[in-house]
Amino acid sequence: MKVVVTGGAGFIGSHLAARLHEQGYEVAAIDCFHPYYPAERKERQFHALTGGRVPLARFDLLDGEATKRWFSQFRPDVVFHLAALPGVPYSLAHPLAYIDYDIKATVNVLTAAGEAGAGHVLFASSSSVYGDRGNVPLKEEMADGRVVSPYAAAKYGAESFCHAYAHLYGYRMTMFRYFTVYGPWGRPDMAIGTFLRRLLAGEEIVVYGQGTARDYTYIDDIVAGMIAALQRGGGRSEVFNLGAGAPVTMEQLLAELRKHFPDLKIVQAPERKGDVKATWADITKAKQAFGYEPNVPFAEGLARTVAWAREHER
Numbered sequence: 001m002k003v004v005v006t007g008g009a010g011f012i013g014s015h016l017a018a019r020l021h022e023q024g025y026e027v028a029a030i031d032c033f034h035p036y037y038p039a040e041r042k043e044r045q046f047h048a049l050t051g052g053r054v055p056l057a058r059f060d061l062l063d064g065e066a067t068k069r070w071f072s073q074f075r076p077d078v079v080f081h082l083a084a085l086p087g088v089p090y091s092l093a094h095p096l097a098y099i100d101y102d103i104k105a106t107v108n109v110l111t112a113a114g115e116a117g118a119g120h121v122l123f124a125s126s127s128s129v130y131g132d133r134g135n136v137p138l139k140e141e142m143a144d145g146r147v148v149s150p151y152a153a154a155k156y157g158a159e160s161f162c163h164a165y166a167h168l169y170g171y172r173m174t175m176f177r178y179f180t181v182y183g184p185w186g187r188p189d190m191a192i193g194t195f196l197r198r199l200l201a202g203e204e205i206v207v208y209g210q211g212t213a214r215d216y217t218y219i220d221d222i223v224a225g226m227i228a229a230l231q232r233g234g235g236r237s238e239v240f241n242l243g244a245g246a247p248v249t250m251e252q253l254l255a256e257l258r259k260h261f262p263d264l265k266i267v268q269a270p271e272r273k274g275d276v277k278a279t280w281a282d283i284t285k286a287k288q289a290f291g292y293e294p295n296v297p298f299a300e301g302l303a304r305t306v307a308w309a310r311e312h313e314r
């Protein structure tokens with residue numbers, strides 16, 4: 001079975017491409033190496049994880065003709081569409097780039113997938129589509145478009161295009177709402193990645209706002225969930241939360257980090273615009289549909305991430 005992973009040199013994309021390859025799929029990756037975070041880091045993570053065994057096409061999915069051409073040549077059975085601009089704060093300064101990379105590029109992929117005869121598209125959405133709901137388990141049907149950042153608005157819009165194109169082309173469509181994914185090679189702009197880099201450099205860390213919590217999800221659990229969803233096939237157009245199902249407060253995260261970095265020093269800063277206060281996934285739907293079962297406890301996942309960072313982030 002032929003599978004393409006867009007955003008294949010990104011954090012989740014590299015892990016996913018590597019795992020799919022190990023499982024015997026014929027995998028190709030596409031990435032444009034957008035400078036949102038350093039291309040050099042993406043090169044390193046892609047090669048470290050895939051061992052150079054996954055072919056990588058470098059082009060921009062905003063180029064609809066190039067996208068169609070590539071898809072008509074490779075003719076994937078399955079499309080994991082992960083390519084996007086991911087940052088919430090960056091989206092406040094560059095909202096139109098999110099209409100480009102999170103919506104227009106998605107429409108190009110959805111069209112090219114349909115015309116190349118793909119049978120299943122799996123799309124990387126985000127827990128940010130729930131907006132700022134407070135500390136309650138978030139169920140899939142609760143998203144109603146009342147979001148709090150341009151990034152989240154773009155992801156919510158992209159989900160709508162996914163529904164529409166699944167209807168138009170008749171492929172199966174699975175959308176995943178990830179909840180703060182972390183682990184080795186984790187995104188350098190997120191809290192855990194930023195904290196580890198600063199701690200290893202002997203610097204203080206900056207904590208925005210107070211009383212925040214996140215449903216941190218370990219990368220291996222996410223990848224296992226995505227592949228389980230692929231293997232089960234799935235319906236016409238379905239949305240699933242992929243979280244750990246248990247929120248971790250900033251205090252708990254800092255307490256865990258202190259076990260590894262006893263000298264940790266904090267600078268308190270005001271809440272960041274566009275941030276949500278808390279996320280907490282209800283993962284019942286994914287459990288029932290494809291046996292999704294996150295099984296890396298937060299302390300264990302963080303310990304593995306710290307060990308990785310000590311080796312790679314110096």
Ligand SMILES: CC(=O)N[C@H]1[C@@H](OP(=O)(O)OP(=O)(O)OC[C@H]2O[C@@H](n3ccc(=O)[nH]c3=O)[C@H](O)[C@@H]2O)O[C@H](CO)[C@@H](O)[C@@H]1O
Pocket residue numbers: 086087088089126127128178179180181189190191192194195206207208209212213214272275276
């Ligand atoms: C940077 C960013 O956009 N990250 C993503 C992240 O946001 P999400 O906000 O969930 O995760 P982050 O790791 O970026 O931040 C977690 C918490 O840590 C705080 N914090 C962060 C960095 C720092 O140096 N200090 C600090 O205190 C944040 O204000 C937040 O309260 O999850 C969303 C939903 O899954 C994704 O869609 C987003 O792509």
